[in-house]
Amino acid sequence: MLHTKEYYEQMPHDTRNPSHWHALFLDKSIPFNPDAKAAFLYDSSTKSRQFLYPVIKAFARISIVLMQIFKIFIPNLINAPKMLHKSLYWGMRYFITPEANFLILRHFYLGSEVLRFIKDNVRGAENIPMNPLKPTAVSHVRDNLFLEHDLNLYNFIINLNKAIDEKGVKVSKQEKPDFSAISTTPIPFEQFRHRWTNFIDLGTAIEIFTPVYQFFLTDADFWRATNSLQLDEVIGIYAATIMDCPEKLTALNNKHPMIPLPMAGAAFRLLLHGFSTEVLHALLVQAKLEQQRQTVLVDVE
Template sequence: MLHKREYFEQLENNPRDPSHWHALFLDKSIPFSPDAKAAFLYDSSRKTKQFLYPFVRVFARLGIMLLQIFKAIMPNVINAPKMLHKSLYIGMKYFISPEANYLILRHFVLGSEVLRFIKDNVHNIEDIPMHPLKPMDLNAVKDNLFLQHDLNLYNFIINLNNAMAKKGVAIQKVEQPNFSAITTDDNFPFAPFRDKWTNCLDLANAIEIFTPVYQFFLTDNDFWRASNSLQLDEVIGLYAATILNCPEKLVALNNKHPMVPLPTTSAAFRLTLHGLSTEVLHGLLVQKKLEAEKAISMNYN
């Protein structure tokens, strides 16, 4: 999404009509990859977000409520994760904008790197099974990508805490963290995304539409678990902040209070926040890694 970054960098400001998106791109108050930020802001500025989203949001949430009634009566009658991911793949390939697809695939990569960073910086913990997700094209979606992402998060927290209890250790501040899992170069080798006239749907609309689809194809328990996983951002954020000793950086975290489950009707919006939280946390880790490398270089010289 380098060309979107250049778009904002070359944008001329009109003092009488300043751009909301331009201002946010230039703002550096929170760590965020410039390429990902440009892609997100460009995608958010689409007309579909402004004019279509209010209607899509209402109908999508109505669909969730109706499906909730259906699932309450027959919670396990439909369990088709493969069909779900084929549907997601078709929607992403033919209807979602290239920027949105870039951000979605990037999210899985960043999430895997963040979990690995935490594992690498907990003393005396080595035997935690990991299932890193590194999708480089949309075909990877068909391999239960979204469902596996949720399972990875839960299993990591459970396995990590069981291992720490067994070894009698805890997550602590690390003076010289191991940043080997964190990629500082944003140029992930994603395959080119389709960019035809039908690829006009922005990320927010896509998530709202996909959420009831997700609910329809999964059991009630699977969807409820996936919805609640969004609030685990606070848990992962606290782990990383403890290692880095910078709890103040959690100010950008929005999916809080994991012990207080929220209605599934808000899942789509919280999923967007989940993506932003992951970007900010990974951006913080990139920032800290570059600072550490710079300090080592200065000491060496």
């Protein structure tokens, strides 16, 4: 069963023992899709996150350091992205929670929409090639989904800035942004498997996935993937410039892309990456709905 907003909306409030997760769900200080927020908070409240996560985190980070030392001497011994994604699919389908799968697939979907939004609102950037990733089932992970997502971020930034240099285009404030890329309706995901083995939360799963990612890729590919997480600041600045709302970047935590961080902390930064994408997309959804509301009011008048 996927826990959505109804789970927290119907939760009783005990004033003598208030729920930490209930309070965070009701808080509206940061824009966040209600169903995604409920899934994120429920997944974070599980026994797996409380007890399994600290143990797995320690072993996973030691594994990353040891493997990094090994790859100093043989950096390109293994390069098997297909096997990597088969392993990720297997782990996602049979071991992680429906909430975690929901959030992972949403991330790819929302990320593609955010990049398209930026492209649509930079005049002169119409010919930038795009590779939208919109998975609706866990099985779609097998199509090198994680690797393609990283490549999309880099290629988009490179192609956009080449257009800026060569064609004189500019990322600037738009009085009436084009929100056609941003969806406001639920994504039609296939039902997620929910058996007794699907108990591993998102944070723990990412800690496990990270050394697996490192094992199946060359040292250069893994280094590129971990550094891509700090591109959140770049994408956030583009969107905030178009929307003219730099103050909304306060929820962004993956900062300073020109300063590479240790690989061992990549799993936590990946969680922040997913969080930042959700917040940015929710901000764009709010702006789109407000634009539609204003258009209706003008038509009525």
